[in-house]
Amino acid sequence: MSGMVFCRGCGKEVHSSALVCPNCGAMQNTGIGKKNKIAAALLALFLGSFGLHKFYLNRIGQGILYLVFCWTFIPALVALVEAIIYLCTSDEEFARRYG
Incomplete structure (x- = not known):
């Protein structure tokens, strides 16, 4: 009930x-479409240079931007910082931003 x-x-x-x-x-x-911050952080950490974490978080435009500039390694550095930010963000704040 x-x-x-x-x-x-x-x-x-x-x-x-x-x-x-x-x-x-x-x-x-x-609960539909709820994003997991651990999954986002792992995607940013390991595949962030290609912007896969941005696609996961429904930030398609940013994901395409990461793909275009992946050869410069700048997206990899930004994704590393974003992975740390995702892990340090509270669950409520992460759900508010990306959920």
């Missing part, structure tokens, strides 16, 4: 199966 949860947008109680808050219209966490 599902219970009540708090809205991500306005903080009012909504049913846990609600996709959208009836009060403010904010999308609720459905």
Whole structure:
């Protein structure tokens, strides 16, 4: 049996199966399309020079930019920093940004 949860947008109680808050219209966490920060960090660490972590996080334009400039090794350095940032970011903040 599902219970009540708090809205991500306005903080009012909504049913846990609600996709959208009836009060403010904010999308609720459905678990569909939820990205894993460990997976993103590993992709950035090992295949970040090709931008695979950006494609995983639905940042297609940035992923293409990484692919275009992968021969310069600049995307590899940026991806290393991004992997560290992903791992140091809290789960809530990561879900807010990329979820």
